[in-house]
Amino acid sequence: MLGMQIGVDLGSSCITAYARGKGIVLCEANAIACDSRSGDVLAVGNEALAMLDRTPDSVTLKTPMRGGVISDFSVQCDILTALLDRVCKNAVLRPNLIVSAPSGLSALERRTILQAACACGAARVSVLEDPIASALGAGVSIEAPRGVLVIDIGAGTTDIAVITMGTVAYCRSLPLAGDDFDQAIVRFLRRTRGVEIGLPTAKRLKHTIGCAAPREEEFEAAANGKDAVRQMPLQFSVTSTELCEALRDGVEAIADAVLAVLEEVPPELFADICEGGVTLCGGSAKLYGLDTALAEKLHLPVRVAPDGEHCAAKGAGYALQHMKQLEDHGFSFRLKERNIS
Ligand SMILES: Nc1ncnc2c1ncn2[C@@H]1O[C@H](COP(=O)(O)OP(=O)(O)OP(=O)(O)O)[C@@H](O)[C@H]1O
Numbered sequence: 001m002l003g004m005q006i007g008v009d010l011g012s013s014c015i016t017a018y019a020r021g022k023g024i025v026l027c028e029a030n031a032i033a034c035d036s037r038s039g040d041v042l043a044v045g046n047e048a049l050a051m052l053d054r055t056p057d058s059v060t061l062k063t064p065m066r067g068g069v070i071s072d073f074s075v076q077c078d079i080l081t082a083l084l085d086r087v088c089k090n091a092v093l094r095p096n097l098i099v100s101a102p103s104g105l106s107a108l109e110r111r112t113i114l115q116a117a118c119a120c121g122a123a124r125v126s127v128l129e130d131p132i133a134s135a136l137g138a139g140v141s142i143e144a145p146r147g148v149l150v151i152d153i154g155a156g157t158t159d160i161a162v163i164t165m166g167t168v169a170y171c172r173s174l175p176l177a178g179d180d181f182d183q184a185i186v187r188f189l190r191r192t193r194g195v196e197i198g199l200p201t202a203k204r205l206k207h208t209i210g211c212a213a214p215r216e217e218e219f220e221a222a223a224n225g226k227d228a229v230r231q232m233p234l235q236f237s238v239t240s241t242e243l244c245e246a247l248r249d250g251v252e253a254i255a256d257a258v259l260a261v262l263e264e265v266p267p268e269l270f271a272d273i274c275e276g277g278v279t280l281c282g283g284s285a286k287l288y289g290l291d292t293a294l295a296e297k298l299h300l301p302v303r304v305a306p307d308g309e310h311c312a313a314k315g316a317g318y319a320l321q322h323m324k325q326l327e328d329h330g331f332s333f334r335l336k337e338r339n340i341s
């Protein structure tokens, strides 16, 4: 296959691209900032996201993907085209792309994504289901007639998938993931401390001292907020134990959803999963102690894939490089379409 081969992950929070021989070449927020009156694009990607909660009325910040669902297709396509253009503009030969996108898209939505990807000059574009791309990127072998359970916990969705022979056999997409953890921290601090904080602060706390299982040693972090009653600025500190409590319901909801999928799985596949354990990927798999908390609730061994937030893009890149071998192994690119431009 001539031209650069690029795997793209269309995620709720980030659009990530992985190029063969180069690694991650793009990791930008799935966001766009526009002039509210003229509609002119002011910024795309991380530059646009930096305006979150800080925009005046004259600027509108749009994040078109929520809970794994693309709410505004035309905005999503504008962002995808603009960001992919940055990766592809210097390519001598037209690149080939596989876009990892949420499963369950309609044929029309799939086609729209393919067209948006083609608009950056790609020669060949395919769409691959998120769980397959994540599993490949996590290094899980999925071609064999053997069940594997992969859980991708991203920003907007948790995708729970049992894969066998290159195909998703059982899956559930839960509209609860990292963004909901941030919101849970905001709610928790308002309820227990009477403090209001913004989502970016909640996310920073989650990344630095957040945990899904108690840490061996308690950590404390300082944050700035607003006294909810007096509406005065307030500096306060919060502990990892408090954040663990804030995140408990979300973690339990994920475990319950996994158990519901496992209930549907027939005995042979179930036995495979018990033996092979669970692989966690997606950025939220990096939450401290999430593997321990899920292992305890599921009674299964849990492994966290390295570099979890890049698994889907890497997996899409892998699929592009190994398309022939994977097809020979009976692997099905269920959403594949080619040369639509
Ligand atoms: N160290 C960390 N601890 C906890 N959460 C983290 C950490 N690093 C990243 N995250 C979270 O991972 C999420 C982003 O993950 P990812 O890039 O996989 O999402 P996405 O693919 O854009 O979303 P989705 O798959 O839901 O469409 C964010 O919510 C972010 O806060």
Ligand SMILES: [Mg+2]
Binding pocket: 009, 010, 011, 012, 152, 154, 155, 282, 312
């Ligand atoms: Mg994702």
